[in-house]
Amino acid sequence: MTDSDYIDSYYRDTLANQDLFLSPDGDCEVEVCVVGGGLAGLTAARELVQLGKSVALLEAKRIGWGASGRNGGFVSDGYAEGILALEKRLGFGHAKALFDLSCMGTDYVRRAIRDLNPPGVPVQAGWLRVLRHEDEEDLRHRTERMNEAYGAAYTFWPKEKVRHRLRSERYFQGMNDTRAFHIQPLNYARALAHDVVAKGGQVFEAAEARSLARDGKGWSVVLTKGQKIRCRAVLLCGSAYMKALYPKLERAVLPVATYVAVSEPMREALAAAIQYSGCISDARRAGDYYRLVDGGDRLLWGGRMTTRRSDPARLASMLKRDIGTVFPQLGDFKLVRAWSGLMGYCIHKMPILGELEPGLWAATATGGHGLNTTATIGVLAAEGIVGRGDRHRLFQPFGAQWGGGPIGRTGAQLTYWKLQIQDWWEESKGRGS
Numbered sequence: 001m002t003d004s005d006y007i008d009s010y011y012r013d014t015l016a017n018q019d020l021f022l023s024p025d026g027d028c029e030v031e032v033c034v035v036g037g038g039l040a041g042l043t044a045a046r047e048l049v050q051l052g053k054s055v056a057l058l059e060a061k062r063i064g065w066g067a068s069g070r071n072g073g074f075v076s077d078g079y080a081e082g083i084l085a086l087e088k089r090l091g092f093g094h095a096k097a098l099f100d101l102s103c104m105g106t107d108y109v110r111r112a113i114r115d116l117n118p119p120g121v122p123v124q125a126g127w128l129r130v131l132r133h134e135d136e137e138d139l140r141h142r143t144e145r146m147n148e149a150y151g152a153a154y155t156f157w158p159k160e161k162v163r164h165r166l167r168s169e170r171y172f173q174g175m176n177d178t179r180a181f182h183i184q185p186l187n188y189a190r191a192l193a194h195d196v197v198a199k200g201g202q203v204f205e206a207a208e209a210r211s212l213a214r215d216g217k218g219w220s221v222v223l224t225k226g227q228k229i230r231c232r233a234v235l236l237c238g239s240a241y242m243k244a245l246y247p248k249l250e251r252a253v254l255p256v257a258t259y260v261a262v263s264e265p266m267r268e269a270l271a272a273a274i275q276y277s278g279c280i281s282d283a284r285r286a287g288d289y290y291r292l293v294d295g296g297d298r299l300l301w302g303g304r305m306t307t308r309r310s311d312p313a314r315l316a317s318m319l320k321r322d323i324g325t326v327f328p329q330l331g332d333f334k335l336v337r338a339w340s341g342l343m344g345y346c347i348h349k350m351p352i353l354g355e356l357e358p359g360l361w362a363a364t365a366t367g368g369h370g371l372n373t374t375a376t377i378g379v380l381a382a383e384g385i386v387g388r389g390d391r392h393r394l395f396q397p398f399g400a401q402w403g404g405g406p407i408g409r410t411g412a413q414l415t416y417w418k419l420q421i422q423d424w425w426e427e428s429k430g431r432g433s
Contacts, residue, residue: 006062009339010262010293010300011069011186016120021063021193021205024223029230030054030202032385033221035209035245036237037061038068039185039371040363042192043108043378044235044385045201051386055201056229057193058221060208064189066241067367068374070341072260072289072302074279075109076127076180077102080368081349083150084142090397092149097394099150105376106179112375113183118191120184124291126278127180130162131172132287139173139283153179165276168326182279182291185371209238212245212360219359233385235361237378239344246360252352252400253344253365260302261319261338266330267297273327274299288322299323315340343367350398353377354384361385362400 006012032048034041037059045057059065079086079102087095113121131139139156146152157174193203211222212234221229236246240255263270270292274280277296281289288303301323316338323330345367346352352365363381366373383389 006065006069006186007339008337009070009260010298010337011184013337014120014184014187015190016118016187017190019190019194021059021197021203023206023225024056024202024204024227024229027228027230028056028202030056031231032056032233032235033058033219033229033231034235034237035221036239036242036364037063037189037193037203037205038066038237038239039064039189039192039374040068040239040366040378040381041235041237042068042189042196043375044237044363044381045196045203046112046192046199047379047382048385049196049199049201051382051388053386055196056231057196057201057203058207058209058223058229059203059205060238060241062205063193063203064186067239067341067343068189069186070260070339071185071258071343071371072279072300073182073185073291073371074127074180074281074289075106075183075371076177076279077106077152077372078370079350079373080345084145094394096150099152101376101380101391101394102372103179104379105372105374108375108379109183109188109371110181112192112195113188116191116195118187120187121191123181123183124277124279125178125181126276127177127182128157128162128165128174128276128278128280129177130166130174130280130282132170132282132284134159134172136173139175143175153177165274166280167273167275167329170326171282176278180279183371188371209245217359233359233361235363235381235385236356237362237364239364239366240342242364246356246362249352249356249362249364249400252346254346255342256345256367257306257340257342258302259304259315259319259338259340260300261316261335262293262301263299264334264336265294265297266299266333269330269333270296270299273329288326290323346398348398351377351395352398352400353380353392353395354399356400 031053034045034057143154143156155176162174208224218232219234279291290301293300316335344365346365363377380392384392
């Protein structure tokens with residue numbers, strides 16, 4: 001495997017095609033250059049082309065090589081920061097507008113899959129978020145508040161119903177979201193890339209942007225081999241993988257790793273333990289998330305967070321232990337793939353979206369948000385670049401705030417350990433319920 005190939009993962013194993021997008025063989029000139037071939041950049045490029053702009057998208061590795069092709073595949077309304085927390089900070093009107101935009105992102109992904117009908121992107125409905133400690137009153141209140149004030153489609157599940165569908169003594173109450181769904185994200189990303197090309201845009205792989213500079217009234221982006229892309233506007237979507245291109249933005253994005261694994265086929269054991277076909281996560285501050293794939297034959301499980309860039313020595317064993325604490329009845333089984341994804345997070349727990357300088361835009365830092373947010377900020381960035389709307393301004397309170405550099409990564413790790421302790425304490429109080 002070369003450095004630019006897809007990592008060993010379930011998503012690589014289930015790729016619908018292996019088509020390559022060539023790297024540029026010389027200089028070119030376009031109206032917009034998009035840096036980063038993840039879902040935010042691909043969505044923006046697709047929308048820009050549909051709005052009549054000439055576009056070149058640059059990806060240093062392969063389309064969807066980073067977090068966009070390694071995540072859990074969840075698509076649901078909302079952000080990493082809770083809407084009710086946003087309401088306290090921004091007021092109801094602003095929070096409601098942001099929530100509506102998140103719903104637009106969910107609808108965009110669903111509609112794109114319907115219109116493109118890409119191979120290898122089955123859509124499975126539902127998302128169940130469960131508590132690992134007793135807190136019926138608070139969860140019921142939050143469910144009712146989100147439905148009544150924000151128009152959400154959430155249903156409160158009592159403990160008995162949760163444990164009937166998920167056979168685990170670790171779980172208590174839950175909240176079911178019927179608008180959410182899960183997909184194979186790498187095949188979806190590649191479908192978007194093919195659609196950009198079909199609509200007249202240019203998509204380049206193995207095309208790493210190494211420098212960025214003003215060029216007359218526009219910008220120039222220089223690649224590793226010296227090729228130059230001249231453009232009127234640049235959109236930065238590199239997230240945690242962007243290096244030395246625009247330091248102010250890069251310093252605001254904390255690279256945080258999360259881990260994912262997929263099991264061997266074990267349909268009968270899974271059917272006895274998990275009787276829910278949607279995506280599932282627990283409501284801990286640093287919780288597990290999982291879903292059944294291959295029609296219920298396999299379990300795809302993700303969890304844990306760390307600021308370390310290298311994988312733990314025994315990653316599969318670590319995740320297997322996590323699964324066993326929730327579903328001990330699964331017994332001994334094999335995880336056939338285990339991998340990490342480097343997500344881009346911000347200390348404000350919202351994405352970065354907006355114009356950094358005249359003609360220089362960012363749509364990035366979607367770690368922990370779900371795939372809907374990549375669509376939301378991609379669409380809004382395209383609107384802003386062509387001057388067709390200013391909805392991106394709703395994200396102005398969440399700018400490129402310095403994340404603290406190495407100190408910030410250390411602080412993030414310490415915060416994560418603190419959250420784990422808080423989760424453990426809440427769970428310990430609920431044991432025996």
